[in-house]
Amino acid sequence: MAREFDVIVVGELNVDLIFNQIQGFPEVGKEILSNDMTLTLGSSSAICASNLSSLGLKVAFVGKLGNDVFGQFIIDELNSAGVDTSMIIIDDKYKTGATVALSYDEERAMITHQGAMSYMGLDDIDPKQLRRAEHLHFSSYFFQPGFKNSLHRLFEMAKNEGITTSLDVQWDPSETWELNLEQVLPFVDVFIPNEVELKKLTGFSSIDQAIESVGIKCNYVVVKCGSRGSVMYYDDKLVPQKPFLNKNVVDTIGAGDSFNAGFISRFIKGASPEDCQEFGNLIGAISTTEAGGTGAFNNLDEIMKIAKDRFNYYGSIE
């Protein structure tokens, strides 16, 4: 019998409050005005979950929020994208995470309060939750200290429940890159870092060496290389794929999370690795055509229109 959800995403949650069109960065003791402001769903994991759902998959989220308006905003945003939020934990002790971003020309300055996301860990996850899905996706390891030294146990739990898995570690703000890949990768089917993250994690400066060093430990390594597309490693071979190049990028926020959504949506349907990678590249490219990580993913018709008009892609989107 098919499971209730296609994908269960375990990860961090926060809002992004973005001040656009400021005249410069504020100085200590002074106040400046911003001509525009946006409050949006932040966090890599939530962008991936939301876009998976927009691509037609049944998606559930496990994360931690405070009992406050930002928490409610996140739940409303995920629900309106069709993501099941019933497994999200609301904890009165903490505040919902928030990032304030100041955007001045091409420059950005950001400050984040992690709040509740720091306090979710292995004890908050029940194997029964994982059993409800076909696939586990986990993102942003370094933003969730509750999983420090126990991430491999979450992935082992998923494998014991007979589900497939994917991992995107994302950036490490402390830049220490302490994650024991030997421990976790044997339980990971698809490892999806970006190029810089993979080099930092493995200590190799050559992308080929970095990929091969992890490729022997999991089934598929898929490395996102921005406007150069992606490189995949499986069955002892390297498969580079060109991007669906967008020369008029609005922004690249969430392009990597969108790539993940594209790759995973094909992967769980049993598509060939090359098809999964191509669809990851397409969904990553589509993300760059609108502001933010979810702006281009309002509904299937619009996604399909962008795919055709902007990228000459006439295949199926679902």
Ligand SMILES: Nc1ncnc2c1ncn2[C@@H]1O[C@H](COP(=O)(O)OP(=O)(O)OP(=O)(O)O)[C@@H](O)[C@H]1O
């Ligand atoms: N200019 C572009 N044109 C077309 N596709 C792009 C462009 N930039 C990025 N992409 C697509 O998006 C994918 C992910 O981008 P990127 O390598 O920036 O991921 P990332 O660094 O993990 O991003 P994130 O900030 O979301 O974590 C790329 O592999 C590529 O397929």
Ligand SMILES: [Mg+2]
């Ligand atoms: Mg990324």
